[in-house]
Amino acid sequence: MVASQIITDVTELEAVVCSTEIPIVQYLQDRPSLHAIITEQGGILYVNDNLRMLKQLLRVVKETLGVEPQLREISESVYQSFTQARQLLQKRPNKRREVSRNKSVEELLARAIDSEVSDIHLHAWQDSFIEGSGIKDNIGRHATSSWIRFRKHQTLVNEARISYEEAYGIYRAAFTGEPYGCANIDDRRGNDASFQHPYKGQTYLVRLASVPEARGTSMTFRIRNAKDSVQLTDCGYSNKQLAIIQRFVKNNGGLLVVGGPTNSGKSTTLTAFLDAMQNKAILSYEDPVEVLLPEVSHIQIRRDCIDAEQTIRELMLQTMRMDPDVINVGELRDELMVSFAKEKATEGKLTTGTTHCGKIIMCFTRLLQLGISVEELAAPDTLMGVICQKLVPVSCPHCALSEHPDPQQQAYYQTHLGGELRYRNPEGCNACDYSGISGQTLVSEAVEINRTIRELISQQSWDGIIDYFWEHQIDTLHIDALKKVQIGLLDPTLVEQRIDRFSVENLRHHWQPQSHDTGEAIAC
Ligand SMILES: [Zn+2]
Known part of the structure; x- marks a missing residue:
């Protein structure tokens, strides 16, 4: 027996059943005394109630x-709810047993996954709306304005121009098709x-x-591998930040x-x-569930139903009976989620949540906007830490340039940043x-909230923080990026575009405020 x-x-x-390449389940019809599911690849998911029968099954x-x-091995209750759900699906009127996969959607997803693309942007735009744009094909018609772009390593690249009919077909099939979104959609919303x-052989979670849009519809596909979990040590934090985390x-x-x-690696x-x-015991509320961990209960939060807030509230009350030690509340997007997170954190549950704030100070003010009082935020048992992060493209080591094309810019960076500077080669x-x-x-940037910071929060002294x-050499996002530039x-040009300028003022403030000779101070 395999001890898993x-x-x-x-x-x-x-997830286990669907992770097989052909996710068709064969039920063991003629062995009513044995509860098992057999996958096409020879996986046997069995309930441990008749081991003698299991040996026969293995041979067969x-x-x-x-x-x-x-x-x-699977538990009896999981087997029951799984098979009942499958049977209901088969009995539902107007639903075919075999689902037909849309060729264009399949090809698009295959192309994106093979190229390690994180997001697909599809614009189903009609030509008539861009008359006067000057873009015409060789017989004088306006060229198609429907197109596909891929985001890879944070960078958007044009993938293809396609006809409006094809783009609209992909949009409809992806949202409404049976193996895909199965959603009722409204083009006006x-x-x-x-x-x-x-x-x-892998399972990808696709979020649509x-x-x-004025010319039609714009849509995105966000693609994640369900088994795509990494270790904290491989996330890219500096040793100092890793120790804090x-x-x-x-x-x-x-x-x-x-x-x-969005797309900063928060999940x-x-x-x-x-x-x-x-x-x-870990409970994680997600919208949608993207990665499945063996020791975490992942709970899907639905915001698309009528009375979503009440439904979420009831779900949270219900799941609290599961006696969790750790709770991930997902995005801290409204007062409901923030008050729930605050309540659980102060009850002694380790609680985590995300926000769209780019800097630690902004996280404090965001929590205040979402209904936490200054006293609560500054209380010793509420906030334990904040991490803020961004993903920045890495220059290709094979072709990066050691000189900036603009000599003046090169001199500026060399004087003020120092180190082994490399610049992205636009030719590649x-x-x-x-x-x-x-x-x-x-x-x-990552910080543990200590007594001094709590006092500064209670005074709302953001500059003080x-x-x-x-003063305590806690690296900000900008300084962490500077170390990777050096x-x-x-x-450095890409860092300036995405995070902050390397102005003398910025560097003096963060790097070595006492020094009058900025160039020297930064180089050492
Ligand atoms: Zn290269």
């Missing part, structure tokens, strides 16, 4: 499918949906969003806020954070697919 963990969660069972599967069966997409893992109680814009950080916990090379970019790295950071990993 018993599956007690129906979501996990769904091996002979029939010609593969070594993979055993995994924004729409949301998500689905699991099996591809080359659309908005009506590892102390957060050991905390009992208190709120940890992770801030950053990856929280997944790694929860994965680093040991022997804890074979190794980086002629983009000049070879990936992306995290830049971040910034001063405290540089070793040639990041192009």
Whole structure:
């Protein structure tokens, strides 16, 4: 028998069954005394109630499918709810048993996943709306304005121009098609949906969003691998920040806020954070669930239903009976989520949540806007820490330039930043697919909320907190990025575009405020 963990969660069972390349489940019709699910690949998910029958089943599967069966035990209740759900699905009127996958959607997703793309942007725009734009095809018609772009390593690149009909077809099929979003959509409104997409033996979670646009519809596909969890040590934090974050893992109680814009690796950080916990009961509220961890109960929050707030409130009350030690509340987007997070943190549950704030100070003010009082925020048992982060493209090491094309700019950077500066080569090379970019790295700031910071919060002295950071050499996002610039990993121009300018004023303030000779101070 294979000694792997018993599956007690129906979501996990769904993920295991769907992670096979052909996710068709064969039920064992002629063995009513044995409860088991057999996948096409020879996986046997069994309820441990008749081991004698299981041995027979092993032999049958091996002979029939010609593969070594993979055993995994599941709980009786999970087996029951899974099979009942499948049977209901089959009995539903007007639903076909076999679903037909849309060729254009399949091809688009395959192309994106093969190229390690994180997001697809699809614009189903009609030509008639851009008359006068001057773009015409060779027989004088206005050229198509429907197009696809891929985001890879934070950079958007044009993928293809397609006809409006094809673009609109992909949009409709992805949202409404049975293996995909299965959603009722309205072209005049924004729409949301998500689905699991099996591809080359892996399961990808695809989240769809659309908005009506003056020329038609714009939509995005966000693609994540369901098994794509990383270790905290591989997220890209500096050793100093990693030490702080590892102390957060050991905390009992208190709120940890992770801030950053969309696509800044917040979910990856929280997944790694929860994965680093040991022997804890962990509940994670997600919208949608993107990565499945073996020791975490992932709970899908739905905001697209009528009376979503009441539904979420009831779900939270219900799940609290599961006696969690750690709770991830997901995005701290409204007063409901913030008050829930605050309540749980002060009850002694280690609580985590995310915001779209780019800097630590902004996280404090955001929490105040969302209904936490200054006294609560400055109380010893509420906020334990804040991490803010961003992903910045890394220059390709094979083709990066050692000189900036503008000699004046080169002299400025060399004087004020020092180190081994490297600049992105706009021509690129074979190794980086002629983009000049070879990936992306995290830049971040992390702080433990101590007594001094709490006092400064209670006085709402945000400048005082910034001063405290540089007096105590707590690296800000800007300084963390500067350190990666000085070793040639990041192009200073890209950092200036995405984070902040390397102005003498900025550097003096953060780097060595006492010095009058800025160039010297920065170089040392
Ligand atoms: Zn290159």
